[in-house]
Amino acid sequence: MSTNARALCMIPGPVEMSDAVLAANSTPATAHTDPVFAEAFGQVLEGLRTVVGTKDGQPFVIAGSGTLGWDQAAANLIEEGEAVLVLSNGYFGEGLADCMETYGAQVTRLRAEPGQRQALAEVAQALRAKTYKAVTVSQVDTSTGVLADVKGVCEVVREQSPATLVIVDGVCATAAERLYFDAWGVDVVITASQKALGSPPGVSVVVASQRALRVVETRKTRVAAYYASWARWLPVMRAYEARAPKYFATPCVQAIFALHTSLRDILADGMEAVFDAHERTAAKVRAAVDSWGLKTVAAEPALCSNAMTAIWLPEGVQAADLLPKLKARGVVAAGGILAGLAHRYFRLGHMGISATRDNGNVDKTLAAAAAALEECGLVLKPTGRSSPPRL
């Protein structure tokens, strides 16, 4: 299929990639012991520290997807019967809670209504009521596009329960939303290659604080995972950072070359410029949504993520009606995934090069969405706003 005929992939990940990233992803077979690969891997590990804002956080770059990061955090940090507080803003918060339970955690779910996030006072109250080994927070829950207040959550945890670990699911946030790992006191950030990091799916990225690594060292019980065990990967990560290949399990060589290329471009722009670009792009998307007379699922602008936008459809229009009309205009968007409400909204991703490069992807997407909505019968005039469905 010619790339010209291809529809733009504007879902909340995987995202559009630069030609340089695509080329890096299709390099010939290369040994994982090759010095060229060791150099690229080492630079990826170093670069990820800059992306999340840490000096001594330990990156783990392992073949897998974002979900493997959940398994890594749960398997390494949580022992049978330990309490974990999950701040759940939707589908992915629920998934992370399930994953924690899989490894024996006693999970308390602090849920927000769709489109909302927990008040910090609620988090503080939960932390006063019980001692938790860890608190998890999805920085952006991709089911709603709601942005969590990670800085505020870290502050509350440090005030109320300083020993509690803060685990951030940054799969739909890292490199799009500001996060300052050391300054905020984050213990673990979990992400993946295929979202704002701008490369193909296939790389699980986790950064763990030294404090989190000490927690693993002082476990009473054995880590109930083999592939996801940090003790097995730590020597490998340290070795590659020293440009000396070491084997535990085969790294995804081409996916790491691709991630190396996208990181090079992100770091050349600088993190603050990258965050600003995502902020501007998201503001443009929200302005369009407003001009269509529609509402975002995130209930107010301060709760809207800069990585993606979830948009309530007008009464009588379902995601299944809209998405093929968008596709016919050359843009792939995503439907909803919140249980019971999935058909009532759709989602647009605006991460990576669609935010940081002047490539017209977002303008094309917004024009296609406007036309597709009109074809669904929406009169695009900023009169008579639609209301979000009753929950």
Ligand SMILES: Cc1ncc(COP(=O)(O)O)c(C=O)c1O
């Ligand atoms: C917030 C969030 N967490 C976790 C995941 C799981 O990541 P993956 O699909 O790469 O396993 C996703 C996937 O979209 C996500 O958006």
